[in-house]
Amino acid sequence: MTDQPAIELVGIDKKFGAVHANKNINLTVAKGSIHGIIGENGAGKSTLMSILYGFYQADSGEIRINGKPVNIKDSQTAINAGIGMVHQHFMLVENFTVLENIMLGAEGGALLAKGVASARAELKRLETDYGLDVDPDAVIEELAVGLQQRVEILKAMYRGAEILILDEPTGVLTPSEADHLFKILGVLRDQGKTVILITHKLREIMAITDTVSVMRRGEMVATRKTKETSVEELAELMVGRRVLLRVEKGEASPGDVVLSVRNLTVKDNRGVTMVDNVSFDVRAGEIVGIAGVAGNGQSELLEALSGIRQPSSGEILIDGQPIGRASPARLRELGLAHIPEDRHHMGLVLKFEEYENAVLGYHRDPKYGRGFMLDLDAMQADATEKIEKYDIRPPNPRLKTANFSGGNQQKIVVAREIERDPRILLIGQPTRGVDIGAIEFIHRRIIDMRDQGKALLLVSVELDEIRALSDRILVMFAGHIVGEKTAEAGEQTLGLMMAGIAA
């Protein structure tokens, strides 16, 4: 590790319309180091790195590479400057082969034939040098996510990247895959390459980075030597105040089984089995948490339970009655409410006014209009009530939903589902991208629901959240439930189970 900076960002500023994603950011990354960037969802990490990679253009600011100012006007300039990036959402052509994806943009001549041979040879070399092996003739859509990520890394290496940016690479990986990735990153560093690693997992930061920078709400709030900081300090820097890791809650008093799942198998749109023969029960008055790395079938499980996706076999029972192929609308009538994982895509119609979203899914209720009519006055009155009760800001039911902040948007969803007073509540990622104040509020409501004797199923990729709220924890891995633990189980144990290693 030398002291010569590989990258210097000076005064980078970027707005997306009303959203100020990066505010006057300064950042220096030393050559031959692994530099971590952490921050909550929406802090502006991806934006900053995409600017460095030439994917977005900064509104103002300067980028220096190896001390020289570079005008990075597109990704080509960035690639030529030796920068490679593995995006949070993979940038692969799904029906192309690995080889085609790797050659794309670096074909080595106007005709493909020439480049193919040298690309194959180069791939072979990278494979042996870094342990990045993948079949060059496999079609991307048939590869597992971990392998797809490997292709992304290969793409960057193939272009001779000296500086490698990885945007949340471990979100889709099992711990062992993540370990393998970190090993590769170590090798890269040893060869003098510079790595920038974006994540919001503090443990990873502590484990492999040399330096870490923290972003909050578009600002770069601090940079520390990893050795000289602690998880606690980073967490505080990230959210701007002390984190309440524990939620106050009393003992659970579980009642009858309300929701049960028997041998449930669910396939995704591509026909891949995502939930494989899963069975469990949820009782009244308890919170069952489902822990797991994203992409292990939790989403499909929630979709099946809420009627959005039809399971391919097995059954779901409410009060012991099989629900058959009940639609989400029918399930709502049965007293099942659902806070979806992704409020932007499912929970809300961003272009609707707030009061319209406040009835989404319940719009056929006679309360909101008789017969086939809608009663706008009743809808607005209802929305105003919830706005007050949940302190949604600004308190205007006629405002377009897109114009609320993320936390308030989430409150709109939470209010809608909880205020129906359901008997069963499915909850997906309740606090994703939500600020601390709102997190506490939402957690409180969830506990209240339990104490009122509702059956709650909680899915979250945040282990802390699962542990703080759940009375029982089921761990999901590769579509299976690999084990059940209580909240007292150690992080270590749960982590291993999430990796599919121990039961």
Place this chain on the structure above:
Amino acid sequence: MSTASVSLPNWITYGLMPLLNLTLAFVISGLVVWLIGENPFEAVKLLLIGALGRGEGIGFTLFYATNFIFTGLSVAVAIHAGLFNIGSEGQAYLGGLGAALVALALDNYLPWYATMPFAILGAAAAGAAWAFIPAWLQAKRGSHIVITTIMFNFIGAALMVYLLVNVLIVPGKMAPETRTFLEGGQLPKLDWLMELFGLKLGAAPFNFSFIIALVMCVVVWFLIWRTKFGYEMRTLGISPSAASYAGIPYARTVIITMLISGGLAGMMALNPVMGASARLQVEFVGGAGFVGIAVSLMGRNHPLGIVLAALLFGILYQGGGELSFDMPNITRDMIVVIQGLVILFAGALEFMFRPALVRIYQNFVKA
């Protein structure tokens, strides 16, 4: 900085921007006129006089506008549910069959006002039926509705020609058309309405279907913004994933929406078939289905906007006809050019001026 998410006041989005787009379309049309060697200003004058100068001209203008209101509504309803129905043309063509069969069957026995409800139902049902298959294919098999509705325009045209040439034609007559409907199968002219304004309708075929069109505007407005089904349509149109989360049945919503859309397109046939020529002829739709796309786009998919845009196109159609009469060098097809330009600028290039307007507006607000 991207300007896409900056919001502008309504008067800019719904007033100034369409106006600028329209102006550009007309300026380019003017250039074409000038290229042909005619005076564009003179042309505009003749066009406006032709469309609005006399009672008869206004009658024709409103007659054409009636067609476009129906097809515009048809396109708009589908768009609200996220469906691009470019099959209004074919649905209207089939609608003519529905209307004509009713008229042929009943004109002998019933007065027009008794025939009319059946004719409306017949036209709407036939148009809806023609929309059903593309709708079903989209809903159940995921076939792209744009492509299937294009295909169905052609299939419909072939079917209608076959029927007119081989089945419905009056034996011994040359033109492939049905017999002329009797009074009982015709919609009455709206001379009284024109006379209220002291205008003479003359020969213009401005007829009762205009009133039906206006009623449908109200019905559509109500459907979209005041009913539960309208809410579901809009949810599906904006966010299919939210719709599925909300338990809004995709296939049912798509099919019903397309049936409504096709029904509205089919009702357009009342105007030319029962209101004007009193018979079913080949190609009577004459592109009105496609004009509906422009009308809906320009009217921002809102019934009120659609009425205004339909009036504009009515003026173009009627005024264009008169213009070509007075300036023989400019054929009536000039209006097709203008339509194309309006669709281009008000539709595909809808937001061309937005970034500039955002910049100007922001400077203005800051100042």
Place this chain on the structure above:
Amino acid sequence: ADIKPALVYGTGGKFDKSFNEAAFNGAEKFKAETGIEFRDFEPTGDTQGEQAIRNFASKGYNPVVAVSFAWTSAIEKVAAEFPDTKFVLVDSVVDKPNVRSVVYAEHEGSYLVGVIAGMASKTGKVGFIGGMDIPLIRKFECGYEQGARAANPKIEVFQNMTGTTGAAWNDPVRGGELTKNQIDQGADVIYAAAGATGLGVLQTAADNGKLSIGVDSNQNHLHPGSVLTSMVKRVDLAVYNAYMDAKNDKFTPGLQALGVKEDGVGWALDDNNKSLITPEMQAAVDKAKADIISGAVKVHDYMSDNSCPK
């Protein structure tokens, strides 16, 4: 009397080298002789005809001549609205006190060119390409077939119609393909009665070194040496006469049927096809013409019973 003559063409356009151009020529001739200007209008679609006719009438034009059967119902309507205006409809009949309907004995003219075709064919096979499939065009075909058979009793006559809607008048590509089909089947003389579609027929015949027969106007000059002759239909006369009669206060409504006898239909001979017409053909066609006039030959009119004798 002072007149303001007007002319509405069929949808083929004024310079279609055929039907409409003939009408235009008649009006031009009138203008040249009398110095009286006329207004004309070229609808490019079926919907525009009625509006144009009404427009002329309402602006005081009189007489208003509309050529093409497509304007039948338009004349029917507008003539009732403007009882003081004189209308002339070519190719179709409207029975109104202020309408003169001019129809032609196309079967007679077609018979004459059929005779020539029958004699000119070396293969014993001739073809006919019609535009829109309507009784009027069947009438052309039927006369042609009779003439060809009169010249050569063993002749084989192919016939095709381009389509069933107005678009059939304007589809030279399909016209050409149908011609090619007939040529492939052995036809070496092909008669086109198909408006602008005929241009494709004549072109294809010329491209393939076969003979063709034009229609309505004299089309011999289009492909000299390939167009055997043209069945001329004197639409120019109808227009010219209408204007002249109106000018001289001699306009009469009612039906005018123009046949071979009235020189309303005939065949064209000029420098372009002189070399193609042998003296024998000339003699035969002259005789046929005389026989028709004298009544010795009666050419069957398809439209009289909607059938053609085989």
Place this chain on the structure above:
Amino acid sequence: MDYIDILISILGSTIRLSIPLIFTALAGLFSERSGIFDIGLEGKMLASAFAAACVAYLTGNAWAGLLAGIATSVALSLVHGFASITNRGNQIVSGVAINFGAAGLTIVLGQAWFGQGGRTPQLTADGRFGEIRFPFAAELRDSGYLGKFYADVISGHNILTYMAFAAVPISWWILYRTRFGLRLRAVGENPGAVDTAGISVSWLRYRAVICAGILCGFSGTYLAIAQSAAFIKDMSAGKGYIALAALIFAKWKPVPVMFACLLFGFLDAFANFMQGKSVPGIGEVPVQIFQALPYVLTCILLAGFIGVAHPPKAGGVPYTKER
């Protein structure tokens, strides 16, 4: 005339009628494979036919006509590109606009310039692409069916016909064997991948629509000055849509595109042949059946009853990075 003669006659006709479809469908292939839907094929074909006919008439040179046809069609492609690539407008709407504009403008200008009802003046042989007779075609014609096939199906077409058939393997080669083709296919599936590979999405898509323009220019030119000898209003008569249907029918692949076009051309030729003839036991088959068949077949394909047609994933969606 025996069956083989009939068949050869129909095959010859099939080829003539397929050519504009092949050019146009390949045009659509380039555009749609790059993620730009193009229902303006019809309009481009029409406009280039008009331009080709005008220029061929004025210059008396068919090649000049071809150039004009291509230039016009490319110009319209650029309009489509400007609307759908630069301005991220709705691609369907832009295509509809181009179809309207071309339909109107060709008649308006044609009528204003030539006064022939929207037609252009008849061309002489110089202004057209004439037939090319292969060596010994005439001699071999009478030497049995193979000779006849050679003379009437293989030989005797104009140069554009042979170019159309050459365009198929060339398009395949460009798409699957060149850098441009790789990128073009990629940008239609995932423009983000292309962008992050340092390639300009816009410029790539512009080049794709320009390719589409060039090919449509060929097809329009073929219509006006090879197949016919003048421009006639509306002469594309829905061929652009048939080509679109063929493109879908062929699942966006070059060689199948050729076969789909030949199939649709055959239907047309067969309809011409059947016209006026009656089938024993059935009677006269209405031509409308043949006219509707390509569309019906395509719908059946789209319904997934004969395999599934997956359009390019990013097709029809404007590429935006910043919301």
